[in-house]
Amino acid sequence: MYLIGYDIGSSSIKAALVEAESGKTVAVCQYPDSEMDIISRQSGWAEQQPEVWWDNVRSATQRLLEKTKVKAAAITAIGISYQMHGLVLVDKDHHVLRPSIIWCDSRAVQIGAQAFESIGKSQCLNHLLNSPGNFTASKLKWVKDNEPDLYERIYKALLPGDYIALKMTDQARTSISGLSEGMMWDFKENKLATFLLDHYSIDSDLIPEIVGTVGDQGALTKNAADFLGLAEGTSVAYRAGDQPNNAMSLNVLNPGEIAATGGTSGVVYGVVDRPVVDESTRVNPFAHVNYTQENPSIGVLLCVNGAGIQYSWMKQMLARENTTYEDIERMISSVEVNSDGLRIIPFGNGAERILANENIGAHIINLQFNRHGKAHFYRAALEGIAYSFIYGMEIMKSIGIEVNVIKVGNDNLFQSEVFSTTIANLLGCEIEMLDTTGAVGAAKAAGVGSGIYQSFKEAFQKVSPVKVYESSQSNGVYESGYQSWKKDLEKILA
Known part of the structure; x- marks a missing residue:
């Protein structure tokens, strides 16, 4: 069956x-x-x-x-x-x-x-x-x-x-x-x-x-x-x-649990057991999959439109034919954290909710023709997307959502050590990678809906981490890069 x-x-x-x-x-x-x-x-x-x-x-x-x-x-x-x-x-x-x-x-x-x-x-x-x-x-x-x-x-x-x-x-x-x-x-x-x-x-x-x-x-x-x-x-x-x-x-179904994904758009999703709102509507609460009137489970969604689409665009523009994302990750390893001063604002895929629906486009900042090459662009792209996640998570924290452990699937941007480590270091938390996908989850949920499983807990009980990204004690360099990126963003928004 x-x-x-x-x-x-x-x-x-x-x-x-x-x-x-x-x-x-x-x-x-x-x-x-x-x-x-x-x-x-x-x-x-x-x-x-x-x-x-x-x-x-x-x-x-x-x-x-x-x-x-x-x-x-x-x-x-x-x-x-x-x-x-x-x-x-x-x-x-x-x-x-x-x-x-x-x-x-x-x-x-x-x-x-x-x-x-x-x-x-x-x-x-x-x-x-x-x-x-x-x-x-x-x-x-x-x-x-x-x-x-x-x-x-x-x-x-x-x-x-x-x-x-x-x-x-x-x-x-x-x-x-x-x-x-x-x-x-x-x-x-x-x-x-x-x-x-x-x-x-x-x-x-x-x-x-x-x-x-x-x-x-x-x-x-x-x-x-x-x-x-x-x-x-x-x-x-x-x-x-x-x-x-x-x-x-x-298996993020209860208050305090956080899920994230880095596909075409980037998303962080936290669950609470009560209605919460962001007065500026930069993050958005919706009914979670297990929402009922008796159990008002709410998912608070942070969305970054300009995430994976920026990275795939960068690959399409700069990479040679048949270059894989694994090849690019190896290229990035030659570049230090913060990309030798090159910074990229990734918001180039329409209006961004975390920017109050401003459509500011993408920006390349501090490009030095004698210093920066393809590997710098790739790293700056990943760092810029990671920084946009952190910027949004600061909003989530401001309305009382805790970010202790983030769970991610074994696909898309979180397969990148650079991307995941940047986020883990800035948040000071673990990122647990689980070997599952949205399509697999939908299949198991259909098992709940058809009575094969009695609950979500039964359906997802065997989902366990295959990799864990941890924060390091040298996160000051990450924080410095994020603060520079954030100042650039605030100048654009001013």
């Missing part, structure tokens, strides 16, 4: 197969091998074609089945993790009406800011725990204002994971966790945030049926099963945004 999990990212689609009884990961595959295209028709815009996600889900599934030789009939449940804050619009026949406005798109920043002011800061923070901001509801308002004819054809407004589940089950559904990430859940009233939808003149009928994050979310239709190569009737038993899902995959 097996479980399959999908991670619908903006870079690629990952699929994982887990043996239910042992909890062991059989295999993880992704598709495509290179990053998926992001459409940017105007500055600050970012869109993707949902149909491409669905095609790539099939390709990733086929790779997984071919690699493992597992029969489709042996797979009992499906879990879905997905890129947060996106907007997918479908008509009554479930056809996509326009490209998805994805998480790093900045077009709705002003719409959310105006709503925050008009509705009132107090009501928004008390009910949404956030400003309406540049989230899904505000993106839907942008469509209403700028594409009115298309808006009239909308049957349902979906998050990316809702769309994939729709393609699988032919049922338009969403979850409280999902609605909270789109600013469409009222925590105080424990219902749909109709006050914001009414302010935007958005019909609440556009919001899909609400189901649990974990549990029965429909079954694979014959058409979907034939398309994917899976068995008709397979249970879809879980869906959640990638960052709550990543935290769950790392």
Whole structure:
């Protein structure tokens, strides 16, 4: 008996197969091998074609089945993790009406800011725990204002994971966790945030049926099963945004626990058992995967848009063909901490929430043509991303969130010794690397949702660290570099 999990990212689609009884990961595959295209028709815009996600889900599934030789009939449940804050619009026949406005798109920043002011800061923070901001509801308002004819054809407004589940089950559904990430859940009233939808003149009928994050979310239709190569009737038993899902995959479910990831964007995610808010809305609370009215588990998310995308851009621009990230890491070892004075501000991927939605772009500072080479650029890039994490964690600490141990997956930026050591030294804490991924976590959560496991604790009990990064006693040099970087940032923001 097996479980399959999908991670619908903006870079690629990952699929994982887990043996239910042992909890062991059989295999993880992704598709495509290179990053998926992001459409940017105007500055600050970012869109993707949902149909491409669905095609790539099939390709990733086929790779997984071919690699493992597992029969489709042996797979009992499906879990879905997905890129947060996106907007997918479908008509009554479930056809996509326009490209998805994805998480790093900045077009709705002003719409959310105006709503925050008009509705009132107090009501928004008390009910949404956030400003309406540049989230899904505000993106839907942008469509209403700028594409009115298309808006009239909308049957349902979906998050990316809702769309994939729709393609699988032919049922338009969403979850409280999902609605909270789109600013469409009222925590105080424990219902749909109709006050914001009414302010935007958005019909609440556009919001899909609400189901649990974990549990029965429909079954694979014959058409979907034939398309994917899976068995008709397979249970879809879980869906959640990638960052709550990543935290769950790392067994971060309780107050005081911290998860982090360094993919296209960088994220730190801390769990609390009570509503908390950042008055400046630079970090954002959402309903965690185990949120219920009786157990109001809240995940506080710090997001840095300009993270892995900056590092991959640097590699694409500077590296020779066939150069790997491992090759780059070896090059970096020739450069001292702080990159011989070269500093990089990495915020070049749209509006940044930790900068109060400012879109300042990326900056290269103190470049010396006679001193700095490729290795300096690579190290300064990693250090700049690490410093942006620290800058955001200072905000999290200011609202009472403790950072004692950080748990990360065995992928993306945290595989870099330079990146991880920089963060560990600046925070004075351990970073535990666990051998799991978001797709594996989604598969195990589907096991909870389908009743194979009785709890998250049972599903993730065997997840243990494969590596630990520790802080050293020579962290003064790291602190000096961070303070110089922070002064540069503050000058840009002034």
